[in-house]
Amino acid sequence: MTATIAYDRAVSNLIDELSATGHVTHKSYRKTSVTLHHNGARLSHQGVLNVWKTRPASAHFDVDAAGAVAQYVKVNEYAWAVGDTAGNQSTISIEMANETLAPGWTITEATWKNAARLAGWHFAKVIGERPSRNNLFYHHHWSSTACAGPYMDKIYDKVLAAAQEAYDHFKDSHPAPGPHTEPFPGASFFQTGRKSPIVAAMHRRLVAEGCNRYQSSANSDVWGPGDVNSYAAFQRKLGLAGDDANGIPGKISWDKLQVPNV
Template identity: 45%
Template sequence: MTLNGIDVSSYQSTTYSTAGLSFVMVKATEGTSYVNPRHADQIAHGRAASLVVGHYHFVRPGSMSAQASYFLQHAAAKAGDILALDWEDTGVPGTDKDTFIKDLQAAAPHNRVLLYCNRDFWLNRDHSSFAGDGLWIADPDAPAGRPRIQHAWVFHQYSEAGGIDHDVADFASKAALQTWTAKGTPKPAYEPFPGTAWFTIGRRSPIVAAMHDRLVAVGCDHYQSSANKDVIGSGDVASYEAWQRKYNTEHHKGWTGDALKWPPGKETWDALHVPNV
């Protein structure tokens, strides 16, 4: 299940519709010289509708620490609000993106800090896979909740309609989102890596079936059929190795040989996002 939300800036009304929404993300600042003049009212409108609110900063080339401070000063976030870095400027390298997020996490320990970027930035400009507390991925050409990446994500901006950007959050309920933003429990409930020794041919488990479904979903389907998909077999081996090759290429890992072979490793398993069963 996912939750519906939107993101807004000065281009949108301060009285945007909140019907059917669980959260809103509002632009606060850009660089060190711009503040969204509607930010405070847009945040207040979201709070009045009991939405989870987030604030985001459009980063520009320059001092990351100065921009993080400027953002926090003008966002005036409360504990439990979300803070996000909007990374769209090609003049800001990935190392600066990482610095901004780390500075923000240190300065705002009671808030979740996210990275927002599109697929091009994530797949081709990012080389650390660092997204703070979670990734907010923009992929408007993908169905809601199915962004075309393999890394775990928290929010997906999937369309623009009626002058509003629409998003979904990967939580089972609004209460779960609120618990996460309050930093009460880690998110999400995905299957932890069971260890390389667990992946033996013939093992039967609902985790295997969930892995099967995720491998198909990410385009690494080398199965002959879905019969007995809860049992590890040759199709799982071929499909998972295809996934490791894909992950290796998209994240510029430079792995070769046995690093691309069965059994699964923790990094690719965590990135596969196998739901907890």
Template identity: 40%
Template sequence: MADPLSADAFLAALRAEGVNVVEHDGWRTHNRNHKGPWGPVHGVVVHHTVSSGSASTVALCRDGYDELPGPLCHGVITKDGSFHLIGYGRTNHAGGGDPEVLRVVADESYDARPPGPHYGNADGTDGNRAFYGWECENLGDGKDPWPDAQLDTIERASAAVCRAHGWSAKSVIGHLEWSDDKSDPRGFTMPWMRDRVAARLGSAPSTPPATPAPTPRYEPFPGSAFFMNGSKAALGKSSPIFTQMGNRLIAKGFGRYYSVGAGPKLGRADVNAYEAYQRSLGFTGEAATWPPGPTSWDKLQVPRS
């Protein structure tokens, strides 16, 4: 049992756990607090939406419908693994459920599963005040797949809340474990998901692997020493970089210095062509002589070899 996190603390916990959060306008104050209390909170309830299409699913959960006004949860987890923040506070997601389930979840005193619920939406205790809720985009027919990215976000978002409150994975339940007239989520089991959450809670928060930075298109400046042998040009030194450099000098209009084209061995033609190229950029005196400098090199845009 705990007071709900502030909206800012909730958002920070999700991001710290590596959740891909999409914030929707007004989510911090979009709630049903005028209909009853929000908190104390005891855990997370996971749902499926019986819908398809990410945009329409998010809109449905945000706005609700005539018989059940929105928001219908705190976060919508779409197929691509995005966590759409649509409301915060009391939301219409859990409805009525079994008071004994609430007790064992609050105490985290059950084994693999809470006891089977004997109460439902019409006659059960108020769950909207007691749980965070995730609505997950899925048809709920047991056949609609659950992409890895979506399952990963269910795990991460649930672990984020548990970590923030100091709960174990036993504070994460499915709607079917809360209410005797519900079947969601279908397509995976909650003991399996709790095992994933427990494994995550056993370590510090981890974000998804970063996308590697793209390989630069152009050869970075290798430093003046690369082009020199002591105080002289490194004539005869071989490198594919020299071939690419010579080709770029020829493309820039300095091909007259080459009799047979560019090659991997640094030659006098390369030196003469590069010095002419530097003069064309406005360099004078020693600044226009070999070796290349970083400014002229970057402008030449030598492709990576």
């Protein structure tokens, strides 16, 4: 089963079920923005999937009326979401369930706040830039539609502020070491959000060797030097396996990096 993102909250996994419809383009792109949508109905996660089983459309995520998250498309892949080719290549699309239908198309606070939080996570862990008016969009940014609706237009500033707050929370966060985490000099610097010279050197090497190439070869879901999934893919490229390929820099990875022509 294709894994969901390494979010700090539960994510329902509907990736393979949507992929089976053929309404996903399995080609990876660098993501530079997040786009919010309303799904035009009071749909559950399964309800969204049922619509997309017959309608040729897709999006990366859905946030339901209670604020719960489901994933349908791998983050780096092309979703059939915004009605614009360049937009589908570059943006991460998040659907939101409606509380009411036309003409208001309101969305609960639990839904839009959790969508904004999810957007902030992607800006911190995937895109690498703080949310702003230049990269946090509604669907109508890309094509002629009212989506995400008049209610969301009125509260855009609140949504942006919530996404920025989430970004600030996530941008320096790192996973706590598990029982099999590799010990390495300067580990405390990494865990407190400060990069030791060793970690900085690892990141430079990741960039120099081509993080995208490592990511694609390992089917990693998140792009970017230093994030957990990309680093785990890099560790596997270096020949690590099992608990050693945990996405956390350590001595074993560092020793592997010393081998010429890795």
